Amino acid sequence: MSTALDLVFEKTRSENRAALIAYIPAGFPSKSGCEKAVRALAEAGVDAIEIGYPYSDPIMDGPTIQEAAEISLKGGTNAADVFSALKVASDTGVASVVMTYWNPIEKYGVKEFAQSIADNGGSGVITPDLTIEESARWLEAVDNSGINPIYVVAPSTSDARLAKVTSKTGGFVYAASVMGVTGARTNVSVDASALVARVKNTTKLPVSVGLGVSTREQAKQVAAYADGVIVGSAFIKLLLDAKSEQEGLDAISALAKELALGVREGR
Amino acid sequence: MTIQLGDVLGHFGQYGGRFVPEALIGALDELEAAHNAAKTDRGFQAELTELHRTYTGRPSIITEAKRFSEHAGGARILLKREDLNHTGSHKINNVLGQALLTKKMGKKRIIAETGAGQHGVASATAAALLGLECVVYMGEEDTRRQALNVARMKLLGAEVVPVTSGSRTLKDAINEAMRDWVTNVATTHYMLGTVAGPHPFPTMVRDFHKIIGEEAREQVLALTGKLPDAVLACVGGGSNAIGIFHAFIPDEGVRLIGLEAGGDGIETGRHAATISGGSEGVLHGTRSYVLQDENGQTIESHSISAGLDYPGVGPEHAYLHDIGRAEYRAVNDDAAMAAFSLFSRTEGIIPAIETAHALAGALVLGNELGPQATLLINLSGRGDKDVQTAADYFGIPL
Structure with missing residues (x-):
């Protein structure tokens, strides 16, 4: 059975363009602010939204997302808030997924977490620190709940390992554009296109590129070779820098519209 | 009773394993291979034994x-x-072993985390001895509590980076070291200071101690x-x-x-x-x-x-x-x-x-x-x- 996420990629493929995927942590800039941001992003034309589950020890995240996670955790964000933000996203009609480090899933209950994703209209979960070797229980749970297990691969991942990882992946393969942590970068590395090509040798799944994309021009460049363009830190930075919540929402809406044009200009 | 101390995936019963970004898998595999090779490499073992006899004491x-x-x-x-x-302290046993492995792997830079500063000082010492660049991550809170050890590391030629994220202590220093490693893994060895972290660290650090x-x-x-x-x-x-x-x-x-x-x-x-x-x-x-x-x-x-x-x-x-x-x-x-x-x-x-x-x-x-x-x-x-x-x-x- 196809998830909403699968359908998004069918649609964008038929339109010969890349999908735009936006990331925002649950509970950031506040619980209600996050829900407003999700609606603003959906209205501005993003195709899918990743709701981040803020975690105390985010080793894959740069300073921007770390700061957002700290703000969110100080506000008391928990799993219920993640699912509630996920539901707001899926209710807007865009595809929605959760991105989380592994320990909160395990603490919540592996089966229960997967089922709560499905129950709130979510399509899948991105697990950046879960290796396929440690995934047996998780893959059983996502299979039972009919959601996509989305794994992250990196430029350093060998071809042999890419094949192993993508064989367990559903929805799309998340290709980290550079060796490093999340955060806006001036240049999206040339590693990214080479990685996407290597991933595509192992799977028919869509491949989305994340880490470092923040402008329409970068979105256009990435959209030339990838099926999806993931933007996170750039939105968060706008929300962090804004003088008021409304100013932040207006700013992310404007950026999302620009990026939505960018992903349509790549090919 | 059969006691199973580390399978090929680094499990001790249900514990251990690897929960890391895919970006680090290659480096962990490389380290595991280097460690396994060193275990039966007489030259490596002789060099480590000699260092322990003449340097560690x-x-x-x-x-x-x-x-x-x-x-x-x-x-x-x-x-x-x-x-x-x-x-x-005992910390020198591990850092000399890992520093020799770093050279075997052809890497020239090591990073380390430290809480009290003992592992940082030991890492800086091993780096000085073997001519490696050394960066030590230390929670900002700990750099104040252990100012003397910060000075020791600097005297030994290491760079000490105060970590200002999270609780500003050891756990956040480890987070920051992992972020550095994800970024610079091709040139850098992460000299983890205890029997935790992803496989092969728990097994390897135990073997050195x-x-x-x-x-x-x-x-x-x-x-x-x-x-x-x-x-x-x-x-x-x-x-x-x-x-x-x-x-x-x-x-x-x-x-x-x-x-x-x-x-x-x-x-x-x-x-x-x-x-x-x-x-x-x-x-x-x-x-x-x-x-x-x-x-x-x-x-x-x-x-x-x-x-x-x-x-x-x-x-x-x-x-x-x-x-x-x-x-x-x-x-x-x-x-x-x-x-x-x-x-x-x-x-x-x-x-x-x-x-x-x-x-x-x-x-x-x-x-x-x-x-x-x-x-x-x-x-x-x-x-x-x-x-x-x-x-x-x-x-x-x-």
């Missing part, structure tokens, strides 16, 4: 603590003197004609404890006892006793016991000892606990400091505050077992670095 001696024993129910107390190693127990087992047999009744060591991440326990694991009659940092008391929630007061979870790339809340967020640990102030513990300890091969007890700050003072005055050795937790455990155990018992304690570090903390605690004006 191995074998470390055994000292009998006769006056301290009078306070421990008269039990015979033998000390494995890792405090006499170069740099003042197991010399402690191998030496001690022979030394105690030669001295007393029998094995000790119990082996005691403090446990933060757990490297000195695994180091002295490992050789004794097959000796079922020998009790293995880890002393965790009870801080203000487990019941207060302000402690670092991960096995005694935590639950199963994943932190810093491995499954083990973790101090965490109901949502799986890591809880900040508390201990007067910066070296034990960590909300995780090595997966091999979690496993030894669950199968009943090792016991873990918590020692509160006050009990540790009382033992610190008593030991200094009865033996003329100022121990590290970390080590004082093991000494406090021996006072209790000696009284439980009585004068027939022989206790072997890993005297894992000396207390020079703790003079400021101890002076503050005991109200000695500086």
Whole structure:
């Protein structure tokens, strides 16, 4: 059975363009602010939204997302808030997924977490620190709940390992554009296109590129070779820098519209 | 009982394994291969043994603590003197091994995390000795608490980066070191300082420290004609404890006892006793016991000892606990400091505050077992670095 996420990629493929995927942590800039941001992003034309589950020890995240996670955790964000933000996203009609480090899933209950994703209209979960070797229980749970297990691969991942990882992946393969942590970068590395090509040798799944994309021009460049363009830190930075919540929402809406044009200009 | 200490994926029972970004898998595989090759590489082993003989000061001696024993129910107390190693603790065993592996892998830069500064100083020392660039991540809070060790690292040529994220202590220093490693993995080796983290670290760091127990087992047999009744060591991440326990694991009659940092008391929630007061979870790339809340967020640990102030513990300890091969007890700050003072005055050795937790455990155990018992304690570090903390605690004006 196809998830909403699968359908998004069918649609964008038929339109010969890349999908735009936006990331925002649950509970950031506040619980209600996050829900407003999700609606603003959906209205501005993003195709899918990743709701981040803020975690105390985010080793894959740069300073921007770390700061957002700290703000969110100080506000008391928990799993219920993640699912509630996920539901707001899926209710807007865009595809929605959760991105989380592994320990909160395990603490919540592996089966229960997967089922709560499905129950709130979510399509899948991105697990950046879960290796396929440690995934047996998780893959059983996502299979039972009919959601996509989305794994992250990196430029350093060998071809042999890419094949192993993508064989367990559903929805799309998340290709980290550079060796490093999340955060806006001036240049999206040339590693990214080479990685996407290597991933595509192992799977028919869509491949989305994340880490470092923040402008329409970068979105256009990435959209030339990838099926999806993931933007996170750039939105968060706008929300962090804004003088008021409304100013932040207006700013992310404007950026999302620009990026939505960018992903349509790549090919 | 079959004890399974590390399968090919680095599992100890249900614990261990790898929970890391895919970006690090290649480097972990490379490290595992280098470590496995080194185990049977006579040249490597000879070089490490020679460094230990001429630089570390191995074998470390055994000292009998006769006056301290009078306070421990008269039990015979033998000390494995890792405090006499170069740099003042057991940490040098691991860093020399990893520094040699770094050269084997052709990498020129090492990064390390440190809490109290002992592993940072040891890493900076090994880097200086072998001509490697060294960057040490240290929580900003800890750089203030341990300013002397920051200066030592700088004198040794290392760069010290204060970490300002999260709780600004050891766990955040590890996060920042992991971020550096994800970014610079092609040129950099992460010299993790304890038996935690993703496979192969728990196994590899244990292998570099197991010399402690191998030496001690022979030394105690030669001295007393029998094995000790119990082996005691403090446990933060757990490297000195695994180091002295490992050789004794097959000796079922020998009790293995880890002393965790009870801080203000487990019941207060302000402690670092991960096995005694935590639950199963994943932190810093491995499954083990973790101090965490109901949502799986890591809880900040508390201990007067910066070296034990960590909300995780090595997966091999979690496993030894669950199968009943090792016991873990918590020692509160006050009990540790009382033992610190008593030991200094009865033996003329100022121990590290970390080590004082093991000494406090021996006072209790000696009284439980009585004068027939022989206790072997890993005297894992000396207390020079703790003079400021101890002076503050005991109200000695500086």
